[in-house]
Amino acid sequence: QKEVEQNSGPLSVPEGAIASLNCTYSDRGSQSFFWYRQYSGKSPELIMFIYSNGDKEDGRFTAQLNKASQYVSLLIRDSQPSDSATYLCAVMAGGYQKVTFGIGTKLQVIP
């Protein structure tokens, strides 16, 4: 079983719609959860982080965490073509705080 699982996509949504990206993780001791965005040919950049169960909102982005189900999600409201990128779910666990990434979901926002 992969440590962090994501559907690689592509996920296509029309402009203005809500994009929903999902991630599951295997280590129940995981402490911190992140969403990174990576444009083609660029390095990953952090867009959201969440540590506690529930929702966390930042502008058009909402991260959701359910530790019982070992599930993290990212919602992007009012999707824009500039949101087209690969979204990487990352999980931190262990005494040395190892950060493990999922394979990423490619999002395409269609104008």
Place this chain on the structure above:
Amino acid sequence: DTAVSQTPKYLVTQMGNDKSIKCEQNLGHDTMYWYKQDSKKFLKIMFSYNNKELIINETVPNRFSPKSPDKAHLNLHINSLELGDSAVYFCASRGPGEKLFFGSGTQLSVL
């Protein structure tokens, strides 16, 4: 001022050669990482150093040797390069809230 800088950005070399990639961060962070992103875009952790001490060493061939002369620098030396080493190598440092700050990456092509 670039927070995490890697050199070189591109590295093209023949099989069997030895090469190095350098990374420097000016953020004052204690922990730095090397990640490898393969052709399928999977970002896999290789090594992590905390204040010059190796704390994470994933299953990586011993042809790869990281070195951290001080906490602001983490270099990666690769001996006897193989075709399968072709990938993008990212350096990252870990800041407050366990967030990772990535360098721009080094595209390694082994011919």
